[in-house]
Amino acid sequence: MKYEMIQAPKGVSEYGPPMSAAFEWVRESLIAPAKLAGYQLMELPVFEDTALFSRGVGESTDVVSKEMYTFEDRGGRSLTLRPEGTAGVMRAVIESGLDRGQLPIKVWYSGAFFRAERPQAGRYRQFYQVGIEAIGLDDPAIDAEVIAIADQGFKSLGLRNYRLEITSLGDNESRAAHRVDLLRFIATLDLDEATKARAAINPLRLFDDKRIEMQKAMAQAPLLLDYLSQKSAENFKQVKSYLDQLGITYQVNPRMVRGLDYYTGTTFEFIHEGLGAQSGIGGGGRYDGLMEILGGQGLSGIGFGLGVDRALLAAQAEGVLLENQFSSDLFIIPLGDNQKSRALSLAAQLRLCGFRTEIAFGNRALKGAMKAADKSGSRYVIVLGDSEVASGTVELKRMSDGFTSSVKIEELQKALTGAL
């Protein structure tokens, strides 16, 4: 009987060889600068109490209102697969009491996130993000540092065709003042029902409308940047000045809209040119009210999330993917069954010395095993046959030019250390 094939759930991203090597490289490169800056790992659950997101991210957002994977567990609790990382970090910080220790708390995370959207180029239902959060410090210098760390991550991949956009959403006072005027302005426009509904939820979203006529209409709209309180304005100016001094180029985009409700003050986005419609490869900002909303003390914070899948696509688009495919150093070919156990123990020893060592298993002819060795990318092949064993040696073959020599088993490690 033949079973029906089971496919992966719709829209998930997954990576096997050979792409997995590139994926791993991208993910580790993106987060490396944060580790160098003293951020420490926060390993979090992938599902949380649904209320964490509805309250933290905001009921009005698309993410919460229509993109969450929510389910009930056997105890009747409502749980949700995390659609983003910041709320979970905040919850864990509060719950573990980290916020009562030394500030700022600087953590990084890496993992899968879930949104039930229609899949598209660079948009998946399960996708990967790395991110950092710096909590408990209200200083424009750390805003600049967080942005610089993200930028460094992208730069270390060799990416060039991206830009950094920044703006400030100000404090509550700034946004309240702007909102009044913005709503007044929007009321003068002739809008369709869907757009009106969006405006009612969050009027800032209209700035993000891709239709040309909407962009024209919104060109005259009052900008939040012009309503910043003195403190917010001063802050934003400082952040820009730090970025200038760091030599990080950016564009101020007063029309930038972020999809999560908790953002305040400095916000930023990294946009790549070569990705089609889903061009954001990373983004973040300050979220000064979030901790309080989640039942903690009112510490401010700032962080970012970088899309690993999209960064990988960007690296492909720019042709900067290294041939950093995993390849072995050594490939042991045992000739005949009675040589297999020797191959196993020799391989174990060599691996202890740090050599990446594979064995030709199965009962292929030497010729076939050599082919396999060639494909593995190994630089040396060790042939173990009856004649070698009899003389206490192995045959060592250098694959680059086929040079072959006989090496005593005891001297193998030394010979390899010099050769590799």
Add this chain to the structure above:
RNA sequence: GUGGACGUAGCUCAGCUGGUAGAGCACCCGGUUGUGGUCCGGGAUGUCGCGGGUUCGAGCCCCGUCGUUCACCCCA
């Protein structure tokens, strides 16, 4: 959730106005004893996404369905 495109060997695809399928790459074997990459020879593989319909006959036409993909929306 809304729209467009597509679904043929493991992969990338070809298949003319309907006559029961092909290429390249990859894979496997061989080119005399235990030696890879090049070359030469040989080989296996498809319920043509699935279900129905039209037809003497469908990979090609029609309907449905599932899936993929691109865009809207939204965002990493």
